[in-house]
Amino acid sequence: MSPAAVLYIVPTPIGNLSDISHRALEVLQQVDVIACEDTRHTARLLSHYQISTPTWALHDHNEQHKAEQLVARLSSGKSIALVSDAGTPLISDPGYHLVNRCREAGIRVVPLPGACAAITALSAAGLATDRFAFEGFLPAKEKARHDKLESLKEESRSLIFYESPRRLLDTVAELVAVMGPDRQVVVARELTKTFETIHSLPAAEMLEWLRQDDNRCRGEIVLMVAGHRPDSEALPAEALRTLTLLRAELPLKKAAAITAEIHGVKKNALYKYGLEQE
Structure with a gap:
């Protein structure tokens, strides 16, 4: 495998450090630089696997500027691995601008398969998996969140969201108001970690269940909603x-x-x- 002048999209574990492929480790060892959201976070993974490849911060605030510099490196024959803090890069994470610029410049982009919290959660949710829609994070502001859920009210596909712990209760309450108390909702939190939980209830019951214990709203959360059925x-x-x-x-x-x-x-x-x- 020749890694020269290639941008590799490398998924990293979403919790359990064992959930990384041999191929991903080989790429991280062989490339010239690793572009990552948070160099300190990625350093823990690299240290665990004794990988000493240099890292370069690439996050939401600097991506458009840094993309040009990374493309220049790639054009000179260097190889780069793009990782996010957890899971597959670009899926609600930085990387779009870099990949787009590489495509425009004719630089080869090689995606590796691996961990993705949305797909991991859906596979165990008990919701329909033949058709689904990933919506990322809902808007933080109440009206925008309400309007977004209204627009999805009659979506027949299973819906997948990422949600922050501090907004989970408000979002589920909005689901009850917009989609009704009986719409099936699944909350998956801390996937692959020690306190992993995947809980499924009708929306109104889910809201009550979450209110009973603050711990049920903590951690990394994937929120899933059954599609609308006429x-x-x-x-x-x-x-x-x-x-x-x-x-x-x-x-x-x-x-x-x-x-x-x-x-x-x-x-x-x-x-x-x-x-x-x-």
């Missing part, structure tokens, strides 16, 4: 067949009322389903 998806297949048969002979309103009585389901949900089929 009322018709909860209707039994037998009820839908009955409605279809009755609808052929009766007005929709009457057919929905009779079907609701037979199957013990909501008349309004049947009526809405019938309208959608017209």
Whole structure:
């Protein structure tokens, strides 16, 4: 493997230092410099694996300026590994400007697979995984957060957010208000660490559970929300067949009322389903 003139995107552990690949360690050892969010944080990982490669700070506040300097180094034949404090770089972390500049300059960018808190959490959440949307951090201000959740209210994909401990309660309370008390919510915290917890409850129950113990809001948090399901998806297949048969002979309103009585389901949900089929 020749690391010259290549930018490597290297995921690092999100907690447990053993969660790093042999390939990632090889790259970190061989490159000329490691660009990282916090040199002190990355130093702990490098020290653990006895890696002495020089580091260079690249964070939100200096990335656009430093990207030019790093691209110049790459253009001269140097190799660079990009890491974040934890997980996969660029996923709610710095790196976009550097990668974009490398692409524009024709510099090879090589991504390594590895840890990502969002995917790790989703795999154990018990929510639908065939389609999901990663939304990163919600806005810190109340109105902006409310508006964002309103825009996602009818999103059918599972939703994944990163959230800070100090805002978790407010966000879950907003979820109850916007998406309803019964929407399934999963809180995953301290993934791969000693106090890892993954807890799933309807939104209103989750809010109460979090309020019972301050420790439940501490640490690194991934917040997940089940996708919106139209009322018709909860209707039994037998009820839908009955409605279809009755609808052929009766007005929709009457057919929905009779079907609701037979199957013990909501008349309004049947009526809405019938309208959608017209």
